[in-house]
Amino acid sequence: MILDLIEAVSAVGEGSTVRVRLTDPGDADLARKWCHHSGNTLLELTDQHVVVRRGRVPDALDELPADRRPGARLWLYTNFDCNLACDYCCVRSSPRAPRRELGLDRIRQLCREAPAAGVGEILITGGEPFLLPDIAEIVDACAAAAPTTVLTNGMLLRGRRLELLHRMPRDRVRLQISLDSADPVAHDAHRGAGSWQRAVDGITAARAAGFVVRVAATVGAAETGQAAALAAYLDGIGVARDDQLIRPLARRGLSGDGVTVTVETLVPELTVTADGIYWHPVGADDDDQLVSREQLPLTEAVALVNERFRRHRLAEHGAAERFPCA
Amino acid sequence: MARPLIVGAVAYTPNVVPIWDGIRDYFADTDAEVDFVLFSNYGRQVEALVAGHVDIAWNTNLAWVRTVLQTGGECRALAMRDTDRTFASVLVTRAGTGFTGPLDLKGRRLALGSKDSTQATILPLHYLAKEGLSENDLTVLRLDRDLGKHGDTGRSELDAIRAVLDGDADAAAIGSTTWDAIGRGELMPGALEAFWRSPEFYHCNFTALSSLPRERTAPWVERLLAMDWDVPEHRRILELEGLRRWLPGDTAGYASLFEAVEEQGIRPTW
Numbered sequence: 021m022i023l024d025l026i027e028a029v030s031a032v033g034e035g036s037t038v039r040v041r042l043t044d045p046g047d048a049d050l051a052r053k054w055c056h057h058s059g060n061t062l063l064e065l066t067d068q069h070v071v072v073r074r075g076r077v078p079d080a081l082d083e084l085p086a087d088r089r090p091g092a093r094l095w096l097y098t099n100f101d102c103n104l105a106c107d108y109c110c111v112r113s114s115p116r117a118p119r120r121e122l123g124l125d126r127i128r129q130l131c132r133e134a135p136a137a138g139v140g141e142i143l144i145t146g147g148e149p150f151l152l153p154d155i156a157e158i159v160d161a162c163a164a165a166a167p168t169t170v171l172t173n174g175m176l177l178r179g180r181r182l183e184l185l186h187r188m189p190r191d192r193v194r195l196q197i198s199l200d201s202a203d204p205v206a207h208d209a210h211r212g213a214g215s216w217q218r219a220v221d222g223i224t225a226a227r228a229a230g231f232v233v234r235v236a237a238t239v240g241a242a243e244t245g246q247a248a249a250l251a252a253y254l255d256g257i258g259v260a261r262d263d264q265l266i267r268p269l270a271r272r273g274l275s276g277d278g279v280t281v282t283v284e285t286l287v288p289e290l291t292v293t294a295d296g297i298y299w300h301p302v303g304a305d306d307d308d309q310l311v312s313r314e315q316l317p318l319t320e321a322v323a324l325v326n327e328r329f330r331r332h333r334l335a336e337h338g339a340a341e342r343f344p345c346a
Numbered sequence: 347m348a349r350p351l352i353v354g355a356v357a358y359t360p361n362v363v364p365i366w367d368g369i370r371d372y373f374a375d376t377d378a379e380v381d382f383v384l385f386s387n388y389g390r391q392v393e394a395l396v397a398g399h400v401d402i403a404w405n406t407n408l409a410w411v412r413t414v415l416q417t418g419g420e421c422r423a424l425a426m427r428d429t430d431r432t433f434a435s436v437l438v439t440r441a442g443t444g445f446t447g448p449l450d451l452k453g454r455r456l457a458l459g460s461k462d463s464t465q466a467t468i469l470p471l472h473y474l475a476k477e478g479l480s481e482n483d484l485t486v487l488r489l490d491r492d493l494g495k496h497g498d499t500g501r502s503e504l505d506a507i508r509a510v511l512d513g514d515a516d517a518a519a520i521g522s523t524t525w526d527a528i529g530r531g532e533l534m535p536g537a538l539e540a541f542w543r544s545p546e547f548y549h550c551n552f553t554a555l556s557s558l559p560r561e562r563t564a565p566w567v568e569r570l571l572a573m574d575w576d577v578p579e580h581r582r583i584l585e586l587e588g589l590r591r592w593l594p595g596d597t598a599g600y601a602s603l604f605e606a607v608e609e610q611g612i613r614p615t616w
Contacts, residue, residue, distance in 0.1 A: 022533060022534065023508055023511075023528070026504060
């Protein structure tokens with residue numbers, strides 16, 4: 021069987037895969053040992069066959085820029101409940117969603133472990149984080165560990181909550197406020213009547229308080245033509261182009277439309293909720309993206325995600341080799 | 347700027363293309379740029395080198411010997427792999443056969459690789475003769491595969507091993523690299539064992555005719571020898587080509603093959 025493997029692998033170029041039939045009971049173990057010995061990569065092994073890639077697979081993590089490696093960005097879902105009921109919310113947040121709180125103590129523990137886990141940026145999201153009475157303490161803890169972005173709909177930034185915002189450190193914290201369109205009607209159609217104006221008021225208040233505000237739009241296929249108008253509007257109110265973000269609608273949570281996103285197709289961004297560690301914030305309410313029920317220790321969560329990411333990339337490569345497009 | 351040096355190589359594996367693309371890229375934008383031409387066999391490559399159609403040929407040991415014979419020695423070995431200096435032939439048999447040396451093969455069946463394979467045919471016969479074992483003392487099973495590629499594909503050696511495992515031969519002569527590739531008997535304990543290893547001999551080298559000016563070859567060799575295992579882009583090429591570092595050309599380790607070619611009446615051309 022080793023001879024068959026050598027002959028098959030020698031006949032193809034680096035990076036190509038071969039499938040060799042196994043006949044004897046000990047062949048599977050032999051194939052595994054030979055791949056290890058020869059520096060070729062075992063992609064698939066059953067009692068009947070082995071699939072081998074010629075040469076080593078480059079580490080999938082090495083192909084990612086440092087700031088996109090798992091753990092570089094740490095997402096914290098602080099609560100899940102929300103004052104809005106957006107019809108496309110990827111994690112099903114709304115005023116009716118029960119609060120599932122990560123909690124200040126656990127957030128502090130995560131922040132203590134963040135540097136060792138390679139966290140370079142923390143992103144706080146809700147539901148709506150400003151519903152939490154201790155949001156200022158949460159943000160303080162995060163900002164002490166890494167530059168922090170708070171995702172908010174901006175509608176609550178007045179009165180007591182605006183005072184909370186004023187207490188946050190401007191040099192380490194920025195806000196990301198959702199505004200889907202330059203057209204209030206289009207925005208309100210998904211997010212509720214009057215929400216556009218209150219979001220714009222929130223942007224104004226946060227900027228007046230001295231915070232960098234990033235504006236993020238969630239855009240479905242039907243609204244892609246509105247992007248230019250939104251950019252022009254944001255230019256007009258002084259939001260820098262680097263702080264304007266257009267995100268495609270994801271087919272997740274409450275949304276029946278949008279881009280299909282799976283663990284296999286998403287570069288992971290470590291996401292912590294009250295329920296565990298998730299692959300990516302866009303799937304933080306879906307079991308298929310659950311990595312672990314244990315949020316801590318964070319370094320173990322990163323290692324787990326790294327290992328799964330490598331495995332997905334390997335399988336993806338093998339599948340691509342074996343089922344090339346017509 | 348001078349036109350790039352044209353290097354010839356034989357396409358014995360699909361990996362040859364990424365190897366030579368990588369080498370061409372490595373020399374790009376230097377004072378020693380190269381391009382490459384692939385040949386289907388070493389006969390055509392040596393012919394092209396002698397005719398001046400390529401400047402440098404990545405030659406096997408047999409192709410080197412034939413270049414020397416065809417040019418009356420008017421050629422130079424510019425560089426080689428570290429691994430080219432430690433080749434050997436190995437005799438293997440089924441574990442438990444009880445062979446302890448070449449003389450145990452008297453009256454037995456020996457599977458050889460392709461007739462143009464230095465490691466699997468030409469030098470094993472040469473060294474066996476030195477040990478006092480002529481071809482007439484054996485039943486030789488010749489397994490010619492991929493003729494013209496001088497055994498580079500290794501397929502004839504795999505066939506020779508299969509012949510042993512299938513009971514069609516008592517022993518096989520293979521190259522040390524093939525023995526390493528199948529795990530030197532460690533992966534399949536109880537299946538095969540080596541019972542003799544030849545003295546070491548050289549394998550490939552970059553060959554140029556003496557007429558190619560040294561001012562053209564020197565910068566190229568200098569840059570080639572600067573490839574560094576610790577630089578990831580270099581390492582990828584080095585791994586594909588099977589070496590850790592390039593060495594200056596040396597010809598001492600070809601002496602046994604010159605003797606064998608003469609003894610066995612192997613023609614200087616093909």
